[in-house]
Amino acid sequence: MAKSYTKAQIRKITSRFGLIPLKSRLVSSLYRKNAVIQVKTKKGTYALKPFSRTKMVRSNTIQQMEQAASMIRLLKKRKYSYMPAWLPTHSGKLWTLHQGTPFYMSQWIKGRGLENAEDFEKLGWALATLHATSTGLYRIGRGKSPTSQQLKIWKKQDRLFQKKIKKISRHDTKYRNWYNTHGKDCQRLSRRAWKDLQDTSIVKLFQKENRSHALIHSDITIPNVMISDNGQLKIIDWDRVKVGSVYADLAKALMNTTQFNPEFVQSLLKGYQKRKPLSPTERKMVTALYTLPREAWHASLHPNRSRDREILDNWGHSWPLRLQIIHILQEWSMYKRK
Structure with a gap:
């Protein structure tokens, strides 16, 4: 209560x-x-x-x-x-x-939410400024790359999801159809992402990341971003600020705010890279992290909760949109800056 x-x-x-x-x-x-x-x-x-x-x-x-x-x-x-x-x-x-x-x-903060491409470009700039402003402020011992630490957590969640699929397909008729239809989709996305994250260039990036850490917000969502009455963008709710993976922070912001809108995704990335340019390897990392079907992992743990059930129910509708954004990100990751 x-x-x-x-x-x-x-x-x-x-x-x-x-x-x-x-x-x-x-x-x-x-x-x-x-x-x-x-x-x-x-x-x-x-x-x-x-x-x-x-x-x-x-x-x-x-x-x-x-x-x-x-x-x-x-x-x-x-x-x-x-x-x-x-x-x-x-x-x-x-x-x-x-x-x-x-x-x-x-x-x-009194104002409105994110509404247009300009707002998302501002968000990209603000997020990149956070990551760039705090880079190098914290140093942690060897072997503790923030992104690799985050991936350990997500791999565990992925394994739990795989077990859930097997269990429900045998015993739970209520959600069997969802898992039979979309569980395989999630497995394909996961396999693709985990394979990309094993790339030699990304492994080297983990080592480089370990030498200079940064602060992340951890919870960039639609309700946590406001455009104030004077036009300034403000990120609220800093309870989860921590030393962490800037790549995961960016991937989660893309997933949690843009609603699979290509223009908003491209605007957020545009604003981010104006402030903090990303190398091809970094872009490949962000794309792979975005591809992981994390919402399905979380929602499948408590499918009877209304919000989680809504996520599962909307998965079929969002699936083609999700694939479209992944394709856009893949092209972005291969783009060579002049």
Whole structure:
């Protein structure tokens, strides 16, 4: 059950950031009820957000909050302008603890969502700026390429999906037709992507990547990108910011925002490469990561949940569109810049 908050609690937490709420309301996200609290004050409108822990990481909620806050400070120091400003508390920290839950406070961005090719070009530029701004800030021991670490997780999810196909095809008549029809499609996409990712040039890229890491947002989705009223693009919801694979971050952004629209895909890539040009090998990497049918892997774990069921139901409709985008990316990966 989603947690609610009283006016007294909101007032107490907000006061630690030096603000007095005049009016507040709970706002739900696409995935979570009461995900953020909109707080109106004399100084402006702000988002008061309980920090959302990433379950894929072993560290606890407090440790993850501290890590995220340190990365936000770093981006602020580097003058990264595509995120809402985070407010400090009276003690100077970027978050506070209330009844065991970390909260942070940032500007409330008023505006609209992504609508046209120009918006997507802005998103590509903003994402590339994040990756370029933070490159080299973190160095991790040998053998820990961010992309290869991400691929270990995705390979595990792929194996679980393969087991699911076999189990459902034998015992679950409700979803048997879907898996019999589209399970093979997913297997073909996976085989193609895993084969491409074994290319010698990509393996060498893993080694190069290990020498200089960067920060990624990890959750570039349609609800998390806003065009503010003054025309500036802002990326919100930085709970999952971390050191990670810039290639996976770009591939996920393409999948999660463009809705298989060729113009939007090409505009996002155009904006990205204006700020951070990619080599043919890097483009091949992004294409292979995009090809992996990750949504089907996730949705198949909980096919009875309405959102996951919707993903599975729409797979047949999106399949030809997906193939079209993969073809566009393959051509892009082979293009030689002059």
